[in-house]
């Protein structure tokens with residue numbers, strides 16, 4: 001069932017001028033920003049232009065601080081547990097860098113974790129001699145929580161790292177059960193929520209994570225160049241710090257001494273793109289106001305509709321897995337080239353994205369696919385837009 005009436009959807013579209021000209025099905029890349037997000041960025045940049053950057057930041061401190069409150073509300077966390085980040089990978093790497101890995105330590109992860117995360121694990125393997133252990137996938141796709149828990153007991157990992165919604169499938173990984181098991185065993189748990197933030201309800205208390213990293217440009221509809229990291233009290237109290245602090249994340253307290261901040265801003269740097277940060281705060285508040293539970297329902301509805309329609313097309317192979325699926329719809333098409341297919345759709349006014357083997361070597365190999373095209377609807381898309389997309393793909 002749809003979560004919104006057609007009047008409400010029309011209202012969202014009226015507040016999103018980009019929807020007038022294009023069918024934007026690349027929300028898993030970067031969603032269309034609502035007009036108020038752009039307005040807040042424009043206003044801040046103009047103020048910087050006229051009054052000076054530092055002066056504007058001081059004048060609009062209260063507005064900028066809403067970033068922490070809005071993200072805290074989104075995650076059911078306190079603002080003191082939120083750090084601003086430039087993007088999801090920046091947030092993720094800061095979290096990774098604070099774990100005191102030693103030779104032989106284990107990171108337990110999944111085959112579906114994001115490519116940049118896998119590269120960081122490989123770097124840690126090379127630099128610190130850690131071991132990477134992968135949990136088994138269920139036949140339906142996605143992590144088997146029972147296997148993960150068994151691996152926790154066998155390998156006693158220093159860190160469990162899981163991607164909630166992988167980038168190239170509709171899969172939603174079962175992450176809360178893993179979080180509870182990590183908490184029971186005192187293992188640090190890093191959750192990549194880059195694709196789930198703004199699309200699925202996220203509650204860090206239920207998820208049981210120590211870190212949650214995300215960008216705001218995807219389903220949260222914020223500007224590019226903004227993201228955040230949630231850091232648990234357990235991590236803050238253990239006095240873990242990211243590699244390289246600055247004069248914002250720590251105080252230079254004596255000539256030969258520094259004191260890291262007590263709150264999650266320990267994971268930030270002093271300089272930030274303030275106009276974008278304000279835009280991100282506006283975007284998160286907008287999602288909170290609409291209600292992520294209703295957004296989730298609508299995105300699931302639209303993506304199930306799209307998946308079913310695509311499955312009926314000849315030569316199309318839908319690649320999504322998992323018992324419960326999110327708003328990332330992926331398929332491949334025999335005999336086609338992904339770049340040309342994406343261009344063809346773009347010419348017809350439809351935005352999509354494509355990925356190849358390097359985006360997830362394990363996943364793509366298991367699916368025996370060299371490439372896939374990804375369509376990712378959001379709650380402001382309409383069924384008519386999805387029907388038009390299917391019509392265009394049928395013409396290929």
Ligand SMILES: Cc1ncc(COP(=O)(O)O)c(C=O)c1O
Nearest residue numbers: 087088089114166167194195215
């Ligand atoms: C699951 C997942 N994690 C992390 C990232 C990286 O996000 P960013 O580009 O903001 O660093 C992406 C980007 O697509 C992603 O899909």
